[in-house]
Amino acid sequence: MEAKFTPGPWQWDGYKLRPTDPDPNNNAVHTIVDAEYIGWGFLCSDPKKTLAESNANLLLIQAAPDLVDAATAAEAVLAKGGWLESSTDPEAIALFKLRAALAKACGDQS
Structure with missing residues (x-):
């Protein structure tokens, strides 16, 4: 992204x-x-x-650019877990919330 x-x-x-x-x-x-x-x-x-x-x-x-930078770093770490979007684990929920927020911030909303 x-x-x-x-x-x-x-x-x-x-x-x-x-x-x-x-x-x-x-x-x-x-x-x-x-x-x-x-x-x-x-x-x-x-x-x-x-x-x-x-x-x-x-x-x-x-702080928006710093928040995007931090969210990008956190997303990269959480993505290593191979979480499915249907997962109810807190890490998976955090990962997909981060991805949605980053898409919104970067203009990549579908």
Whole structure:
């Protein structure tokens, strides 16, 4: 499965998410997200909670390339078990959840 997204690591610069070391020879995108606003809370929401949740979302987005890398490594280890998709073993369940998440992240959903 080949990643189609901009390689990490990524970092926030204000409300712009960019590759840490953009290189036009290796990728076409120099700004991943340019967000004027980072999250809209409900009218009745506590502004501090809204900001905290929005900041947590920013960190999750920034970690996406690292999470894909870790999931790919874990998938490779679990794949050595030769698990069948019908298996109810925790390792098999984890393997197929990883594969589904990686397919979603890499744009390979069927």
